[in-house]
Amino acid sequence: MIMKLLVCTSLLLCSMVLLVECYPDGAPEESCKTLAPSSEKHDARPQTTTSPYSLNISGFNDGEGYHYELGKTYQLTLLGVDKHPFKGFFVEAREKKSSNETRPTGKFTVMQGDSVSRLSSCSVRTDGITQKSAVEKVAVTFEWTAPTLGVGDINFEFAVVQVKKIYWAHQLTASIKQKPSAL
Template sequence: MLPRKKCLLLLTIIVLIRSSQQHSSGAPSGACIDQLPRHSTIIPQTSVPPYVIIPSASQVRQGDTMNVTIGSPAGAPVPIGGFILQARQIQNPDTIVGKFTSVPDPGITHMTTCSNQNDTVTHSNPQEKPALTFQWQAPTDFLGGIEFRATVAQSYATFWRNVESPLVEVVTRDTVITTTAAPATTTTTSAPPVTSDISSPPVTENRDLIYNGCDDTKLCFGVPQNCVSSGTCKGIVAVLVEGEKYTFELQGTDKP
């Protein structure tokens, strides 16, 4: 029989191993609302996150599916270690809405349940990951604004909370959305059509280069709404998808 001290040491090691395995396989269930990873006494970073969340459209009909991508801005690629991602109501930020219908690679990410089935996606292991694109289905019983919100970890001790996407509006099934774009996905399986805030821009001499391709080769999102077509955005994010490569461009202005 093993001495008592050795038994206690062995039991402690087993508990630590199990705890480590559970932590590395995704966000803990306690993180459903506050999205905190429970990394002991480690607190979130207070700097600007090196990550962005890009939805493939500014509007989506009830019950329809769209894509949402987590990545880093162009020129500053930062790998993703761990994350938890959900869609939240704008008016009730603690309310999770909709559900995810697919993940890019089940070996590194998976869907899980917080409030409703598959309403959350998280990592399956702590290995470094590139930009990730998920399919999300809008709820059939909700109308209004939502945003995708995440906590994203670069490493165990370095993570950012409240990484947020631009506003997405859930509209009625009969709403006419006139523009479409090919879905941005890293899988080889086919994906449903998605809507996007893309339209052919007028030709202007002073148009910034970031708008080039917004009508055919890039996904572009700007504020205020519908500013992409006129090239007058105060802030704009452009995403170029080339196979599994994602190139992000961000630009802002301090003009009133």
């Protein structure tokens, strides 16, 4: 009888742990609207300190600033400064519609051989990228293809989850302008 009670208690505790694990297989679709992990699910608020993570957009620097060409594919890398590990991430390219309104733009691609990323479906299936599992990572490289029609200036906005209760949201890259010849 005691053995049955111990087994049942163990199963119940394991079930509870699984319930609070929070999206190990990537950001849910509601993250598209908030561009942040759920503070209720993570049982914490976003960090307000400087993030130890960055999104490398050096491929957009053409010597005259950050620019993108319509339809061109760029490689980006999300990484932890000094190889700081992270478990989760969510990245979108956002076009500015007005001072308060943005929307996803462009198309992400998971790199061949990447076993930690998957595409996210916000407006369409390829307009965001997130983690496939909660395995620890120090860098993730993926591709983004600019839209074929002009949308003006963009930013990449991202969130990074270090561990369940420690995450940074609404991290922005520098503004990237549409290449003048493509306007």
